[in-house]
Amino acid sequence: MHRRVWVPLVALLLVAGCGPDAPEPPKPADGTDLAACADGLCEVSAPVGAKMALPERTNVESVHVQSVDAESVVLIARGIGKRQGGSCSGRCEASGAGKDFKARLWAGGELTYNDLSIKLLGVGDRAAVLKFTPQ
Numbered sequence: 001m002h003r004r005v006w007v008p009l010v011a012l013l014l015v016a017g018c019g020p021d022a023p024e025p026p027k028p029a030d031g032t033d034l035a036a037c038a039d040g041l042c043e044v045s046a047p048v049g050a051k052m053a054l055p056e057r058t059n060v061e062s063v064h065v066q067s068v069d070a071e072s073v074v075l076i077a078r079g080i081g082k083r084q085g086g087s088c089s090g091r092c093e094a095s096g097a098g099k100d101f102k103a104r105l106w107a108g109g110e111l112t113y114n115d116l117s118i119k120l121l122g123v124g125d126r127a128a129v130l131k132f133t134p135q
Contacts, residue, residue, distance in 0.1 A: 024122075025045075025122025026129055028043040028129050029042075029043040030042045032127075034046060034052050037052040037054060038055065040133070041132060042131075043121070043131045043132075044130055045125075046127055046128050046130055048065055048067055049064075051063070051065075054116060057115065058115045059079060059080055059083065059115045060077050060113055060114050061079065061080045062077075062078050063116075063132075064078070065128060066102075071107070072105060072106045072120070073105050073123060073130070075130075077102075077116070079099040083114065084098075084099060087111075088109065090106075091106035091107070091109040092109035105119075106120065107120055107123070117132070118132055
């Protein structure tokens with residue numbers, strides 16, 4: 001009787017491990033140094049809970065990593081100033097409320113909010129590799 005249970009269990013474990021591996025995310029130029037984003041131009045690996053402070057000229061106070069899964073990241077950008085506006089390109093979903101702009105990005109997806117662009121370069125090891133560029 002034990003043999004009947006173990007054979008399907010072992011087969012299931014073998015099949016589960018045979019799927020395609022997710023590609024490794026690129027190595028970010030600034031590593032895990034979130035302070036590198038202080039000038040608005042950085043490429044960092046940001047885990048859940050990370051908060052990047054940004055320069056006033058981007059009209060974005062900060063970006064917070066709300067969640068990361070195997071394929072995507074959810075970000076909340078907090079705007080400053082009277083003008084608030086954002087958009088997505090590539091694989092991206094976004095919505096805004098007040099000064100907050102929430103976006104879910106998949107690899108290659110890009111969020112533009114006020115005067116800042118954020119692109120998801122990849123995900124891995126429970127962190128998102130993000131590229132920030134002032135506009």
